[in-house]
Amino acid sequence: TQLLEQSPQFLSIQEGENLTVYCNSSSVFSSLQWYRQEPGEGPVLLVTVVTGGEVKKLKRLTFQFGDARKDSSLHITAAQPGDTGLYLCAAFGGTASKLTFGTGTRLQVTL
Amino acid sequence: DAMVIQNPRYQVTQFGKPVTLSCSQTLNHNVMYWYQQKSSQAPKLLFHYYDKDFNNEADTPDNFQSRRPNTSFCFLDIRSPGLGDAAMYLCATSRDRNRPQHFGDGTRLSIL
Numbered sequence: 001t002q003l004l005e006q007s008p009q010f011l012s013i014q015e016g017e018n019l020t021v022y023c024n025s026s027s028v029f030s031s032l033q034w035y036r037q038e039p040g041e042g043p044v045l046l047v048t049v050v051t052g053g054e055v056k057k058l059k060r061l062t063f064q065f066g067d068a069r070k071d072s073s074l075h076i077t078a079a080q081p082g083d084t085g086l087y088l089c090a091a092f093g094g095t096a097s098k099l100t101f102g103t104g105t106r107l108q109v110t111l
Numbered sequence: 112d113a114m115v116i117q118n119p120r121y122q123v124t125q126f127g128k129p130v131t132l133s134c135s136q137t138l139n140h141n142v143m144y145w146y147q148q149k150s151s152q153a154p155k156l157l158f159h160y161y162d163k164d165f166n167n168e169a170d171t172p173d174n175f176q177s178r179r180p181n182t183s184f185c186f187l188d189i190r191s192p193g194l195g196d197a198a199m200y201l202c203a204t205s206r207d208r209n210r211p212q213h214f215g216d217g218t219r220l221s222i223l
Binding site: 031 | 115117151152153154156168201203209211212213214215216217219
């Protein structure tokens with residue numbers, strides 16, 4: 001079983017602060033995805049990273065895929081209350097068609 | 112416009128009373144998935160359909176079954192819900208296996 005560990009598990013910060021969420025595994029992945037899930041809604045895909053070392057930016061969010069394709073990070077600059085939610089990394093294995101989700105990071109951004 | 116639609120958004124049923132949750136998609140995707148998500152946890156895959164081919168996860172209880180009568184619709188049947196089955200149930204679709212998944216907003220199931 002491929003395990004994706006996310007840290008931190010919970011994060012409560014004030015508006016304007018920066019933060020980084022980590023997603024780590026001992027397995028190598030062909031690609032990795034980040035989702036955000038707001039309360040009462042389904043996960044929404046933010047980004048897919050494919051190449052080792054790849055960096056993708058989505059407005060104030062910066063995603064990086066580790067060189068060895070075993071880990072990833074999500075950095076949010078100047079967090080806003082609208083960033084509040086559950087952040088999930090997820091990945092397919094080498095030959096598996098099952099999407100494995102990370103353990104999740106619950107972010108709360110307050111005014 | 113919603114592309115993966117789940118009905119109802121909230122469902123209350125009694126212990127042991129069968130319940131069916133529905134999912135429809137306008138994306139014409141080949142694959143449809145059902146996940147169970149409990150509070151503050153990651154979604155857990157129950158099963159998926161690749162077209163008409165049903166794929167059950169090894170640890171999915173026999174109490175959970177699914178039907179996909181056509182490309183657009185997929186149903187989750189819980190034959191005898193127990194208190195431990197109270198959760199959010201998420202439907203997702205993807206164009207093909209190993210492709211990004213599009214989720215519905217889920218059905219929150221409560222068991223009395």
